[in-house]
Amino acid sequence: MKTISVYDSPMCCSTGVCGPSVDPKLAEFAGDLEWLKTQGVTVQRYNLAQEPERFVQNSAVKEILDRSGDEELPAILAEETLVSSGRFPDRIELAEMAGIDPQAANAAGEGQDSSKGEEASGGNCCG
Numbered sequence: 001m002k003t004i005s006v007y008d009s010p011m012c013c014s015t016g017v018c019g020p021s022v023d024p025k026l027a028e029f030a031g032d033l034e035w036l037k038t039q040g041v042t043v044q045r046y047n048l049a050q051e052p053e054r055f056v057q058n059s060a061v062k063e064i065l066d067r068s069g070d071e072e073l074p075a076i077l078a079e080e081t082l083v084s085s086g087r088f089p090d091r092i093e094l095a096e097m098a099g100i101d102p103q104a105a106n107a108a109g110e111g112q113d114s115s116k117g118e119e120a121s122g123g124n125c126c127g
């Protein structure tokens with residue numbers, strides 16, 4: 001299995017799934033990353049506000065920052081290859097990036113309630 005690395009724009013906590021008004025896209029993405037982990041994928045997630053050194057250490061991500069600041073974040077790498085930037089891919093796209101059968105991702109996503117996100121695991125860090 002591959003390693004998926006996510007380089008997020010500055011957020012108050014590692015996932016951005018916190019506070020009184022959670023962006024549903026962030027909650028869904030956090031849930032999809034957790035699903036990837038259950039499939040044996042190594043997931044690394046970095047927050048520009050908390051780990052800026054990680055962003056300049058990776059040449060592809062540094063190039064994005066040099067070009068447009070944080071406007072093209074999140075940057076997502078499969079192994080060390082940039083596979084997406086500027087948006088949160090859905091579960092099927094993430095599965096493909098990680099080398100997992102997209103049909104498995106599709107079946108796993110049916111009936112999921114991604115609105116729970118990080119809050120369901122007690123990760124409400126900002127509010």
